[in-house]
Amino acid sequence: MALSILNNIPSLAAQNQLAITGSNLQRTLFRMSSGSRINSGADDAAGLAIADGLRANITALTQSARNANDGVGSLQVADGSLAQVTTLLNRAITLATESATGTVSNTQRTALDAEFSAIKAEIDRIGTNTTFNGTGVFTNTATSIFLSDSTSGGAGTISTTTGLLSAAALGLVAGTITTNVPAVASTATVSATGLPSAGETINVAGQTYTFRATLTGANDVLIGGTMAATMANLAAAVNGTAGAGTTYGTGTTANANASAVVNGSVLNLTAKTAGTAGNSLALSSTSSVLSLVSWAGGAAASTTTTTMPNDLLTAADAQITLTAINQAIQNVAGTRGALGAAINRLQSAVNVIQNQSQNLSAAEDGIRAADIAQEVANMTKFSILNQTGISSLAQANQMQQQVLALLR
Numbered sequence: 001m002a003l004s005i006l007n008n009i010p011s012l013a014a015q016n017q018l019a020i021t022g023s024n025l026q027r028t029l030f031r032m033s034s035g036s037r038i039n040s041g042a043d044d045a046a047g048l049a050i051a052d053g054l055r056a057n058i059t060a061l062t063q064s065a066r067n068a069n070d071g072v073g074s075l076q077v078a079d080g081s082l083a084q085v086t087t088l089l090n091r092a093i094t095l096a097t098e099s100a101t102g103t104v105s106n107t108q109r110t111a112l113d114a115e116f117s118a119i120k121a122e123i124d125r126i127g128t129n130t131t132f133n134g135t136g137v138f139t140n141t142a143t144s145i146f147l148s149d150s151t152s153g154g155a156g157t158i159s160t161t162t163g164l165l166s167a168a169a170l171g172l173v174a175g176t177i178t179t180n181v182p183a184v185a186s187t188a189t190v191s192a193t194g195l196p197s198a199g200e201t202i203n204v205a206g207q208t209y210t211f212r213a214t215l216t217g218a219n220d221v222l223i224g225g226t227m228a229a230t231m232a233n234l235a236a237a238v239n240g241t242a243g244a245g246t247t248y249g250t251g252t253t254a255n256a257n258a259s260a261v262v263n264g265s266v267l268n269l270t271a272k273t274a275g276t277a278g279n280s281l282a283l284s285s286t287s288s289v290l291s292l293v294s295w296a297g298g299a300a301a302s303t304t305t306t307t308m309p310n311d312l313l314t315a316a317d318a319q320i321t322l323t324a325i326n327q328a329i330q331n332v333a334g335t336r337g338a339l340g341a342a343i344n345r346l347q348s349a350v351n352v353i354q355n356q357s358q359n360l361s362a363a364e365d366g367i368r369a370a371d372i373a374q375e376v377a378n379m380t381k382f383s384i385l386n387q388t389g390i391s392s393l394a395q396a397n398q399m400q401q402q403v404l405a406l407l408r
Contacts, residue, residue, distance in 0.1 A: 005403055010396035018389035025382035031370040032379065038368050047367045054364040060150035061357040068346045068353065071145040071160065074132040075343045078162045081130045081137065082336050085165070088119045089329045092172075095119075096325055099318035106313070113312040116321075120167035127165030138165035147349060149356070158349065160342040163335060170328035172321075174310040178303060186278025186298030188258075190234075190267040192227040194289035202234070202285040204269065205257035209237055209248075211287070218251030227265035235260040235267055257281055275300050 030039050038044050038051065098104060099112045130137045140163060148155040167173060190202065196211040203209075211230070212220045221237050224230040224247075233247040240254025258281065261268045271278030278298035285292060308324060309317040 005400055008396060008400055010399060011393060014389060014393040014396045018386070018393060021382055021385040021389050025379065025386055028375050028378045028382055032372065032375050035370055035372070036368055037370040044367075051364050051368040054360050054367070056150045057154075058357050058360050058364065060148050061353050061360070064147040064149070065350050065353045065357070067145055068147060068158075068350045070133070071143065071158070072343055072346045072350075074137060074143065075160060075162075075339050075346070077130065077132050078137045079336055079339045079343070081126050081165070082332050082339070085123055085126060086329060086332050086336075088122060089170075089325055089332065092116055092119050092325045093322065093329070096312055096318045096322040099312035100315050100322060102315060104315075109313055109315075109318070112318075116312050120172055123165070123167045123170065123172075127169070130165075138162050140164055145346065147353065158342075158346060160339075162339065170331055171324050172310055172328055173308075175308050177306045177308055179306070181302045181304065183274035183301040184297060184299040185274040186271040186276075186281065186295040188269040188281070188283050188295045189293040190231070190269065190283075190285075191291040191293075192231055192265040192267075192289060193291060195223055195227060195230060196287040196289055198223060200285070200287035202287065202290060203282050204238055204260075205255055205271070205281040205283070207238075207255050207257075209234060212249075215245070215249045218249045218253075220249030220252075222247050228262070231265055231267045232262045235262040238267075238269070269295075271295065271298060274298065 027039075027043070031037055038048050041048055095112045095116050099109045104112070127138045128136070140161065142159040142161045144157040144159045146155070146157050163169070190204075196202075198211060198213045201208050201210050207219065209219050209221045211223050213223055215222055219237070221230070222233050224233055233243070236243040237248035237252050238255045238258060238260040240252065244250050244252060255272075257272055257278075258269050259272060261270075269283070271281060276298045279295050281295045283292050283294050308320060310321055310324060312318045312321060
């Protein structure tokens, strides 16, 4: 190897290696001090993108769990308030039962009614003043609990509604109850005691059907091999269902006034229009083997009105009010059941979110966290290399001084 003083190649090589070792040692010290394998985008660009995405998911899930727990808290406040309402209503049951007995005077009933009025006022106060985080708990407006993992596909809401709470909402208010009874359709029956003869007829609600051994035209009904088969053919003709041309005559249209249901050899007829008009529909036959029960049972719609006193001033009023109080207790119990179901759902959502957050945290840790054991080993290696690099650089710098020996 020629001796040269223009360039010190060994020194340059030692400098380069020393710079690389210093950079690696610095990176190792960063990782050990921060506990993170990725301290900049240059460390692992793809890993940083994945880890930051996972961290966003974890952050959103953590807040979602808090949202759900806040929802549970709100519903538990409502449930606790309703428990107190139930206690008040049970006291009202006692008062109404006492007022309903004949051994209590009207003066005493006035005192019982005064306490009952106080109970209703307290129920109203609970419904109005019960709040959670400054917002009324009892409202018809749904409360939406937002849950998300920060992605559009992982977002959703759980809606809960407590409903209004007041004595009036529970039915403890004076007034009237109107009950609407719908109209009832008339019915009739046709029973076969044998097979009708060909040519015999039956008039059902104004439409005449003729029994035939062989179908010839509209409104013909085929005589079957049994009474049940014949009644089934007649029902198909009345209803206009499948079988035209085989069980009843082609061109037959569905009966405009009646429908039929067959049960063996008995045909049950029902008027299509409910009300008393169905009682006058036609039903007749020229066959002696058909037993007819004419149209009956049709009734017009009606309305009944019941007065609800909602006080304990008389024994009769107390008995009516007692029924209303009992219904109020059932209504409160139903509401508490719905609230309990919503609480359980939110708590289940919290459990799922926490499990998901735990697994995502483990995934992020696997990408972002530094392997301390490995980094300690790297620090030892790079520290030694740094020391040997400095020594090598010193030796390389001294090598060119050997040229001076030639000038002596």
